[in-house]
Amino acid sequence: MKNKNQSSFSSKYWLIIISVLCVILLGIERFTDGKGPLRFIASYTVVPMQEGISYVGRFMSDLSDNFETLEDMKKENQKLQTKVDELTIDNTKLRQEQYELDRLRELYKLDENYSDYKKIGAHVVANNGSNWFTDFTIDKGTRDGVQVDSNVLAGSGLVGIVIEAGPTYSRVRSIVDDASNVSAMMLSTSDTCMVRGDLKLMADGRLRFEKLPNNDNKIEPGEQVVTSHVSPRFLQGLFIGYVSDIEVDANNLTRSGYITPAVDFSKLQEVLVITTTKKNMLEDNNSQDSQNPEEGNQEEASGPQESNGEEGE
Template sequence: MKIKNQSSLPSKYWLLIIAVVCILLMGIEHFTGHAGPVTFVANYTVIPMEKGISYAGTWMSDVSKNFQTMKDMTKENKKLQKKVDELTTDNTRLRQEQYELDRLKQLYKLDENYSDYKKIGAHVIADNGTNWFSDFIIDKGSKDGIKKNCNVLAGSGLVGIVTEVGPHYARVRALIDDASNVSAMMLSTSDTCIVRGDLKLASDGRLRFEKLANNDNKIEVGEQVVTSHVSDRYLQGLFIGYVSEVKVDSNNLTRSGYITPAVDYSKIQEVLVITKTKQEMISSRSKKK
């Protein structure tokens, strides 16, 4: 005996399902403008997926391009930074060379102003650790003809005197040092005075002079002060500075005041050392007589 398939549907139900599907397809075709059911399904499934994939692809392409652009920009920036560093280094070197040239020109001019004296150039290699070059060491010594009491020039005139000498170095005491005193004179009148060092005054850019005779010779601001002929250690006529202030002392016999020095004692780098002392020159003149 045949066993009837309990899961199969009667033919009338299959016919009904097919009719309903046909009606649905016709409805879809009507509402989609006769584009067809496949097109309808594609419009709501495949096409959005394609758009999403296309957008994702475009985004990935843009990211890749931007990443490459950033790499190129970073590489170019490194090149530019290297160039900037090189130009900065070159500019710094050129400025240093210009400063050095200016200083050497000043020394050359100073050398010409005192052409009667034999001199040797030297670099400052150490100071006393303050902001002022009141006591410093240079890189030339007895092997170069430098002796104790040799006069030292810098800037526009006298900077100090050698107090100690080694084979390859010398120590210089500047005019601004507290232990310094120089016999000087007013250039226009030859009236003598004493110029004394004072580190407190040096911070104001001044030297003090005193014991200038209170006579009929008028001394005005701007008067040039040089070393005098009566100094036992300093050669005559070395420029010290300009009078910036003068007044009569309480004894009414002498005058005193201040001098603007010819040297900037805050930045001395090179000097000229006159290799003959005053005593040697006096002895040489005596022998000639």
């Protein structure tokens, strides 16, 4: 019982003491216009606590604002990325259209250069799977006037010849194919030669020509080579390329060398097909000769044509 009373008495005592101290401190604060010890104590206890609470509040508010700003930035970034993707696609399409326009302009110039021949445009839809378009398929066939032996052009000159024609497609063998032999001639001298395909040479961007007469006609690098008038399958005057090298053969009777082709055979996409073949032209000429026998006799009197030795393709 004594311990309980002592404990109760102590609590009351301390409460009275604290109350008296509070009254004294409040009195001092009143008489000192708020510059007393309470303010001093508060400046080291309450004020820092208030500042800490205020800092935490501002931090949480800024953090919330940052999260909102981050979400807004993510949404804006997604919109910008979508726009960039759309612009990239549009730019790619424009570049493709520009490249196609450039190629079509080349075909248009080529069409003007050979305006005497009836032609039709076609797209390359397949090749033989190699890096070079030696044997490829186009999307035009007999329904469009294409036939076997139709000559094919692209870039600046001759590409090859049609070897198979279906109703809606045709196969073309290019002049760089190993099986290709084309009767050609030097443009300035009309001396004939044979241009042979060789894929090994094509890797160096060259074609080989052979059997050029070793006469007094001077042939230098840069000379233009075209299809000859004696070719049985190729129309006359189709541009093949430029002479890059020439030398006299061991027999001292002929010359041979290399040609830089006028066509890039690694990037064929569009071509021009001449629908009139050499056979058609010869048949038309024979028909006209039969109607004018006197003119035909005069032509026969001029002598037989030279055999060119061009092989079938």
